[in-house]
Amino acid sequence: MRKLFLIFLFFNQLYAELILEITQGTDDPYRVAILPFSGDTEMSEELESIIKNNLNRSGEFETFGEEELLSSPSSEEEIVFNDFKILNIDYLVMGSIAGGDVIYNVFDISKSSKIRTSTVFGIPNKNRQLAHYISDGIYEEITGLKGISSTRILYVTENEKFNLVVADADGKNEQILLESNEPIISPVWSPDSKRVAYVSFETGMAKVFIQNIGTGEREVVIENSSQISSPAWSPDGKFLSLTLYQDGNAEIYILNLRNKNLTRLTNHYSIDTESSWSPRGSKIMFTSGRSGSPQLYEIDLRRFNSKPKRITFEGNYNAKGSYMPDNQGIVFVHRSESEFKIAMKYFDENFIRPLTVSQMDESPSISPNGNVIVYAIKDGNKGLLAGVTLSGAKFKLPASNGAVREPAWSGYLR
Amino acid sequence: MRFLRSNFSFLVAILFLASCSSMNVTEETVNANNVKTVKASQMMDENITYDSQAVFANATIYFDFDKTNLTSKSLQTLKSVAEALNENSQLRVTLAGHADERGTREYNLALGQRRAEAVSQYLILNGVSKNRLVVKSFGEEKPIAFGQDEESYSKNRRVEIN
Known part of the structure; x- marks a missing residue:
């Protein structure tokens, strides 16, 4: 029997507070x-x-x-x-x-x-x-699974201005990290959840910043004249993979955060972007247009000069992949019949599992215990966040005003 | 006898451990998780001084879905842009690529960049020096039409020259 929970919480504060709505529980x-x-x-x-x-x-x-x-x-x-x-x-x-x-x-x-x-x-x-x-x-x-109530979620709101916001996993206790007149995209947490990296257009061009959550100190990761985007931290916190456009085309590089050395990872005339690290840091997955449509590829970092290996074959749009924390599979954005959904693929299965049913789902981010995926949806023209658990429960986190998007789940904070 | 007694105390210890292991005892202190709010500095684009801009080089070039190649219609527009730039050799322009909202934000940022690069390559081939052009992308972040239909999407797949 499907149990239906409908719980509305209302908290009115100075700025958009997320309202949690549980749409479906498990059996x-x-x-x-x-x-x-x-x-x-x-x-x-x-x-x-x-x-x-x-x-x-x-x-x-x-x-x-x-x-x-x-x-x-x-x-x-x-x-x-x-x-x-x-x-x-x-x-x-x-x-x-x-x-x-x-x-x-x-x-x-x-x-x-x-x-x-x-x-x-x-x-x-x-x-x-x-x-x-x-x-x-x-x-x-x-x-028997680690809890995630004490973790936090990072996201971007747009309501005339753009804000980078951090809130408790239940959408409460919102605090603004960055206020800007220009768009902010692709926020990610450092592995220790003390810093965040994101793309800000505040200089008139996409640039990647790192910001300390507690002190507010921030810096541009690379000073140059071309645009930079799509940051992803290595699990040990020492490297940041990035998409650089200095070659006239999107290519993935790895930045050593200590000595600022850059190593080029991809070299192809088509788009390569949206890199993410495997839980142990031995592989990098990314979206590439090299087959003619966006597909996910993987590079094994332990092998010398290893070639990208294609890992998605179903449909003509598979992008923005991330590894599940137990390394059992990947979660990504998949287009089927002109609808964009969040999908999952286990490495030991040769088919994909769609997890969501709406039409414009994007930016999936996985909870540190691997049990919940938060993602962005479009409801009419309004952007809001939704979640799905691997056990089948679903919930929404609509903001009381303004649009919400680009969620990123922190690591454990407790 | 002695053997029995030590065995007995061993048994007691086992029972005690067993009863303990069935119950978890924990102690922890709540974390403060402090947050500082920062305002983005509105730095100016270092690459271009806009007061030297001339409106006659402004143009918008449109693209097909998921495509980065120039259509025959946009080639006509670009021809006059190239002429304007060649007649005013002091002019520098920004080529800003955009995408419609379908697909992921980072892929669309890269798609917008490729569209701007396509325009840049045309202008360079037609005699405009590369260092007069700034190429960048806003992906799907700055739409000009807000509907969720092909009419709006087609207006958003563009490169703005100014």
Whole structure:
């Protein structure tokens, strides 16, 4: 049975806040009861609502609050496991707040036992962050997969001006990294998620900048007179692959960030761009027009003078590829029957799997646990973000005003 | 007896470890994740001084979908641009390529660049010195028509000369 979740959240702030809307959950979610945290009613309500939204958004959970349960134990000793078994609840979360810190416990109802006890030390004005940490702990304990509630998403908004924005993975807590009168495209995170690289047209021409998120310090990566675009960090953070146009045509180069040495990677009269690194940094995938239409190619960096190998063959438009974090396959933009969709291909399969159904989907970015893909869609003339999990859940992150595009998922921040 | 006792304590230790391993105990502190907002400096294009511009070299050249070659119609326009540039040897122009919104942003940036390069090559072949031309692309980032139809798309696939 398909469960339909419809959750609207509304937060009005000074600038466009993303509104999360879960459009479709998975078939058989974990049923989790979350009781109020004792010790601070107001803070508990804030934490509960954020945690429930985080878990529900993953599509893998259905959460239950105090009012939907048969009993609400105030201590471990008072738990009547049968009250939860009757409701087919799989897990119970309860905890307490003291001095801004939270201790929470996770119980496995079927085993009638406690499976986790965790302490999260809070810092002032970061309750949202604290709730994300608790969400991730619950998620990890139950699914065995690392949680992504405490990660962040980078994206570009256009509303007269162009802004490069960073927000929590639930679309809240938006903060502007860069304000500009000119377009910004292709933002990416450094592997340690402390810096971002992006293409800004502020000088009148595409240039790649690196910016420190915490200090705001920024620099143009290469000083020359031609345009530069499409940055991608190597997994060790030492190199940036880029598209340079100095040869009169888009070619991919690798920039050593320490000594600024440039190494040319591609050499072809057709377009070569949109490079991305494999999780271990041994391969680079890129989009090339050398076959007559955009297709994905791969270069093995461990081999001397290795030739690009074509890896997509279905359809006449496959572009902007990225590797899945477990290196099991790739995610990319695929055109079929004049519609642009996000698609996935596992390396051990010889067919592609379309993941989305709209017409102008682009810029897929994969969560660090590999479980969720965020991408940009067009709804009429308006750009907004949407997400799909590998388990089939879907959600949208429309901005309350202005267009949103070019999402990029951070690494783990916790 | 001694053997039994040590065996027993061993068993207790095993049971204790087993009960521990079924429960996770963690401790962590929330990260501050501070962010600083920056405003982009509006540096001027270093390559061109616009006050020496003459309007008669301005033109827009249009392209077919996914194509970068010049059509016969655009060749006529370019012929008069080349003449204007050859008559005014002080003139420098920017060739800015654009694409329609279909396809990925970076590929469209490269496509716009190839369109601008095609125009540049024509002008060079017709006697305009390369250092009088600045070639660049805005990809799909600066559309002039906003519909999602062929009429709008065809207006956006262009090279602006000015």
